Every structure is written in C-alpha cells, then in structure tokens.
Amino acid sequence: MTETPEVEAVLKRMRVPSHDRLLVLGCFERPATLYMHQVRALNLIYALRETSLPPETTLAVVGAGGAGVTAAAAAILGWRVSIFDRLGGNVLAFAGADTSKRWLHPHIYEWPEDGKDRSDAGLCIMDWREGPASDVIPGLRRQWARARDRYSIERSRFGPSSSMFTKCHCRVCS
Ligand SMILES: Cc1cc2nc3c(=O)[nH]c(=O)nc-3n(C[C@H](O)[C@H](O)[C@H](O)COP(=O)(O)OP(=O)(O)OC[C@H]3O[C@@H](n4cnc5c(N)ncnc54)[C@H](O)[C@@H]3O)c2cc1C
Numbered sequence: 001m002t003e004t005p006e007v008e009a010v011l012k013r014m015r016v017p018s019h020d021r022l023l024v025l026g027c028f029e030r031p032a033t034l035y036m037h038q039v040r041a042l043n044l045i046y047a048l049r050e051t052s053l054p055p056e057t058t059l060a061v062v063g064a065g066g067a068g069v070t071a072a073a074a075a076i077l078g079w080r081v082s083i084f085d086r087l088g089g090n091v092l093a094f095a096g097a098d099t100s101k102r103w104l105h106p107h108i109y110e111w112p113e114d115g116k117d118r119s120d121a122g123l124c125i126m127d128w129r130e131g132p133a134s135d136v137i138p139g140l141r142r143q144w145a146r147a148r149d150r151y152s153i154e155r156s157r158f159g160p161s162s163s164m165f166t167k168c169h170c171r172v173c174s
Contacts, residue, residue: 010047014040025067034066035106035121041071042123049078058082064091069140070126073147091144097137105130 014023025044026037048059057079061072064085069092072083087093106121106128119130126143128136 004050007047007050010043011051014044025071031109033106033109034104035123036109037065037067038070038121038123038126041067042074042125045071045074045078048075053079055079060084065094066092066126066140069144070123073125073144076147092137092141094133094137097133100132100134102133103130104128104133104136 011023014025016022016024023044025040026032029036029040055078059072059075059079059081061068061075061081061083062085064072064083064087068083068085072081075081083091085091085093105119107116107118110116121128125147126140128139130136
C-alpha cells in the first residue's frame with residue numbers, strides 16, 4: 001500500500017535512521033505529557049496499519065509506560081505483540097503513580113483552545129478522565145489488563161476506518 005503523506009510523516013518522525021524496523025516514540029516531542037504520548041502511540045500504530053503489516057507480524061514494544069502500553073493495547077488488535085520493561089511486569093509504574101497529590105488532566109497544555117475543557121482524554125483505547133494519579137493510573141492498568149487478555153476489545157474494532165485514531169497534534173503531524 002502507498003503511504004499517504006500523513007502516514008509517511010508519522011513514520012519518518014519515528015523511524016531510527018538506517019533501522020527501518022526500529023521506531024522511537026516521543027523522545028524529542030513536546031509537550032511530553034501522558035496524553036500526548038498516548039496520541040503519538042495511537043498514530044504510530046495507525047501508521048503501521050496503513051503500511052499493511054501482515055497479521056503474522058510480531059511487534060516488540062520496549063517500555064511499558066503510558067506510550068508503550070497504549071501502543072501495545074492498540075497493536076494487539078492487529079498483530080502479535082510482546083512488551084518488555086526493565087521493571088518486569090510492573091506496567092505504568094510512573095514514579096509517584098500512587099499519589100493523590102498529582103492531578104492529571106489530559107488537555108492541560110491545550111487550554112485555552114476550544115473544547116479543551118473536556119475532562120476525558122477522548123481516546124479510543126486506554127481512555128481516561130482527569131483526576132488524581134492514584135485514580136487515573138489504576139484505571140489505565142485495568143484497561144490494559146483487559147486489552148491484553150482480549151476480553152473487552154474485539155479485533156473487529158480495528159476496522160477499516162482510520163477515524164478511530166485521534167490525530168496527533170505534534171508540530172510535524174498537524
Ligand atoms: C517529574 C515528572 C512529572 C510529570 N508530571 C506529569 C503530569 O502532571 N501530567 C502528565 O500528563 N505528564 C506528566 N509527566 C510526563 C509523563 O510522566 C510522561 O509523559 C509519560 O510518563 C511518558 O510515558 P512514556 O511511556 O513515554 O514513558 P515512561 O512513563 O517513562 O515509561 C517508560 C518505561 O520504559 C521502561 N524502560 C526504560 N528504559 C528501558 C529499557 N532500556 N528497557 C526496557 N524498559 C525500559 C521504564 O521502566 C518505564 O516503565 C511528568 C514527568 C515527570 C518526569
């Protein structure tokens with residue numbers, strides 16, 4: 001399949017030069033919030049899907065933070081996925097994830113743009129709503145567990161429409 005300019009831009013941004021099959025997400029991107037890294041993760045999986053990666057492909061995701069887990073939760077609908085983290089099975093560890101003192105808001109950096117007062121992230125996968133980290137992170141972990149076990153997300157949701165993926169707002173992709 002021919003890559004559209006949009007898909008090409010996402011892949012170009014994330015591909016490691018001279019290593020076509022190695023993609024890095026978010027290292028140099030700003031803002032580096034949980035939500036924005038999730039959007040980048042979904043855009044990456046969308047872009048990979050548009051390249052018609054065969055279903056027998058295995059994707060290795062390194063890092064089980066918000067970006068890696070979101071990418072894996074989306075990718076698992078289309079391909080086999082292995083996820084690796086140096087902390088072992090401790091996904092979405094986030095130093096301080098158990099704190100009620102840090103308030104997470106998905107759109108905090110987008111204010112005062114229209115519609116950015118909404119309290120939910122509005123993501124098709126691994127969605128969340130503003131709240132203390134001690135509520136948000138366990139909620140994401142539960143969604144990940146369900147996605148991983150393939151109970152709540154059916155393969156059919158990975159349908160032909162690309163509109164289920166939020167468009168990236170990063171400078172290159174927007
Ligand atoms: C002090 C601080 C405060 C923040 N506050 C906010 C906030 O209020 N709101 C907000 O939205 N964002 C906040 N952020 C940003 C947010 O934490 C990040 O955007 C988000 O965690 C990025 O997700 P990630 O998956 O890219 O990285 P991380 O969450 O860092 O996850 C990376 C994972 O990769 C693993 N890993 C690293 N190296 C290797 C390796 N070599 N092999 C295997 N595994 C590896 C790590 O163990 C980790 O689990 C804050 C960040 C910091 C540092």
